[in-house]
Amino acid sequence: MHISDGVLPIAVTIGGYAVSAGIAAWSARRIHSRDLPKVAVVTSAFFVASLIHIPFGPTSAHLLLPGLAGALLGPAAFLSISLGLFLQSILFQFGGITALGANAVMMGVPAVICGWFFQYFKGRTKARQAFTGGLAGALGTFLSAVFLAGLLMTGGEDFFGVAKIALIAHVPVIVIEGVVSGFTIGFLARVKPALLQPVRSFHD
Amino acid sequence: MTDVHHIQVPLWYLPLLVLIPAAVAAGVVPWLGRRARTRVVPEKDPDWSIPPLADSHGQGISLIHRWDVRCKIVTMLAYSFAIASLRHLSAAAAALCVSLVVLLAAKVSFHKVLLRVFALAGFLGMLLVVMPLTVPVHPGDTILVFGSLDWLNVNLRGVVLAATIAAKAMAIALLMEPLLSTAPLPVTLHGLSRLGVPDMAGQMVLLSYRYLHVFTHEARRMTAGMQARGFEKKTNMATLRALANFLGMIFVRSFERTERVFDAMQARGYNGRFPDPGHLQIQWLDILQTGVWVAAGTALVLFDYVKV
């Protein structure tokens, strides 16, 4: 769920831009500047992945992937997610251009937290990595939902009801996201474990 | 003014007010969406050997096409924030009208605009349904009560609030197409970089945009590969597992491709910087146009402010 234009108070949107610009700069500094194009190319893969619809009863949910992005990209995840959101906004109008900063904070900060979480707890065995990956996936979506609710609530008590419903609507997504992330990390642990290492060619 | 107005409506109004609009929306929206998605084949292929837009040298087809891209970005963004700050439905509606006029003047592709509107429909629809029911009741609010259904209280203030947000979101979304498609993306991003956004950010957007298409094709072929072996999406664990493999495969392939793309860039002399894409020039007409927009934005904000 991305916040569209006109929902948040103007101070929050501007604040969101300021905060996300700060974190993006921090995120960019964690990578060698000539490797930034790599982040850009990987971002498009996450973008495509986030368009996949997963059936859930009669409806379907699409993945948000902050947890996976964090686990695979580390601190670069914030930059990647901001870039992805910018593209989603200008190409598809998913998320308003004025709310871009707030959206980036909402998705990007959980991703970075999940990245730390995954690297810290992943252990050595494939099963544990998959399990930690699943937890990271669920955690990422949960944190995003909490951020979303919090941002909506800055609009005053008129928005409390919307925030509550948004939070409830995320519960199935959290579960699905957790399971899919777990399986995906499990797959990567078997097929290309190098992707799960904190230090990769990105950071050389 | 301090009392809460309750308006008792007969129960049969409920289907009239809710079900029929819902049914119409359910029928019309997907139809329009399909139409918008089916791209109409252009009658003849444009001549690709000339640049689609020469940098502000009077070849554009509308005033907005000819506008200097830096002025355009700054003005449009500032104007968007101005719209986002509106608090009254009438002001938001006025902004929506301005956007519609601009849309017509900018001569942009209609179906792309339609796609943007549909992308918004989900979020705004959710607000329109949820807010009337959940907005806390303040003194002076008007509440619709349907027959004997006491729990179904539709707060009209919530309706107005949601409609205001919807109008603002639409007004800004409608401006996006004139802002973005009246110049090629690289020119727009170059404009951004001239405004102080790091050049690399613009290049990253272009790269992501380029590989979006490549990965979409890859994902589509992989989906076909799964379907050819009988994969069908259902709500079960096997589906989640298969989709996780699919995601994993997309990531593996993308990381591998990333390395190859980077190699190809390096092999052609990439060394951390992209070549300079040329220069831009501001003319007095650009500033005049910016002035008109600033005036419009200020007028809207003032109108909104005075209306309290």
Place this chain on the structure above:
Amino acid sequence: MGDRPADRHTTSTFHGTNVSRSHGACPEPGGLAPLFCVQNLWYAYPDGIQALSGVDLDILPGDRMALVGQNGSGKTTLIKLLSGLLAPAQGTVCFKGRALTGDHLDESRLGIGVLFQDPDDQLFGHTVMDDVAFGPGNQGKSRKTAILYARQALHQVNLEHLAYKEPHNLSYGQKKRAALAGILAMQPGVLILDEPTANLDPGQEAVFLDLLKGFAGTLICISHDLIFLYELCEKAVVLHKGGIHHKYTMRELVSRRSSLRDHGLDFSFRLCTPANGVHAHEEDKKNGSETRSNEYAKILAEPSAHPSLVRLEKYRYVYPDGTPGLQDFSLDIHEGEKMAIVGENGAGKSTLLACLCGLRQGRGTLFFGGTPVTRKRYKNLWRRVGLVFQDCADQLFCASVQEEMLFGLRRLGLSSDECRHRAADTLARVGLAGFENRVPLHLSGGERKRLALGCVLAMDPDLLILDEPTAGLDPRGEELLMAILETFDKTLLLVSHDLFFIEKLTHRTLVMHQGRVIGDLPTPVFMQDDKLCNLNGLSFSYRQRTTTAIQKLQHEHEHRHPHLHIHDHPHHHGRTVHTHPHEHLHDHPHRFVHTHPGGQKNHDHANRLVHDHAHPGHDAEPHDHSHE
């Protein structure tokens, strides 16, 4: 000194530096300094795979060199080192006399053009023009000049009219040419190509060949396709397990079947029945084509024994964006038929396949097994139609071979015992028994192809569809694939540009053009029909010309003459063992592979004074040097 047949020759290892001297294969023009000088080069990837071990190689200015070898022999690693994309772990790569590092590397990169296999990796610009001007821009040219150079390069590859189109709107062949333009715009002195013809149709391939022939500088080309390389390159370097095995002239390489076979490069199985060429097996071929014609005639004559499996009537498919895919398409495929579909890229072949296996649904009627396929039955076509994709990566997405096999089988609703049974049987059939726990992503190209085929075969389809099965395979992989396909006894639909596979496997050929059928005839007739073969830019004639030329070179006979031996082998000096090259003269019969110009019986083999072959027990023999 035993009589070793030539087939075993290449068991001895040659080190590069000796070979050029001993074979006289790479004549060195007096005093010309090498452009690239590679000395004792080693490289291992971070995951521990030793890609190159001890490579020595000199490349002279103006050389046109083919780098050949099996998948995984280190070719790609070598060109990455030559272009400075990887840094050697040990040894040096010198370009114009200086090691490729630091500023010299940055400078050199601007003069070394590398064309990678997948044009999408290379076209990262927003429009073709942006991309092509990227290189000249990095060379320090102003935007205006860069565009000028870019235009010139685009003109060279005949894409000027698409200069401002976005790359994803280009066809594959156009992308490939645009990528080449991006390099030509930099006016490089060296052009390095990685599989330049992979996935191109013969028409595009011919265009590409002409472009490359017109390139004046040094050319280094990786390819499995010796038939393509034959006219392009003069020299050939054979890599094997990370080392240089041979340096030949191109003519020498293609004439040495034994050597080709050892490196999995033997494409000569293709030469046994070349398409409508003039050759020694005229008689065999005639018989072969007659039986195939007869088979086809039999199927047509006995409709009861071979009922119709697929019938399309006035079938149409239009893509959502309005591009027509199939137009008024009518087709009848009988059970047990083996049919080929040919046509240029974009002729609608893939659309047809997608419709046949239920991935797309067009308008018109499709009968499968005699009953019309309704909207609902479209979804179930996968149970009876198996499709092997051109790119295996699109089809393999599990973490182990076993899971991959079971993915489709489980969806057929079979018991788990039956699933496991079928998986094991099929794996054995495609030559992958024992691979159950391997990761599909880590298999070689040929193995992956056979796994993809196995996954489909295990589901026991009534109709097997193969989309360009030979794309990207090395000749060894092609041969194995061919062996499996020859045993397939149900209905087969083969989409390919590969005339050899078409002739070997099918007896009916459908020629498609712009979504229509423009020819439907027995394969042998199609093969004879030069006009049809070369239709729509499907010029197979280049391949035929080359094939005939190579075949003449591959004439084999036994011959005895004295010749010189140069090779290295272990010498025992008390306890220490070391190797060094040495040469000696001896005389024994050889099976020979070479040309007989003009068919004359008397010929001398003076040019074949030097041979490489194994010497079992040689170190026990008397030596012409002393051991101290």
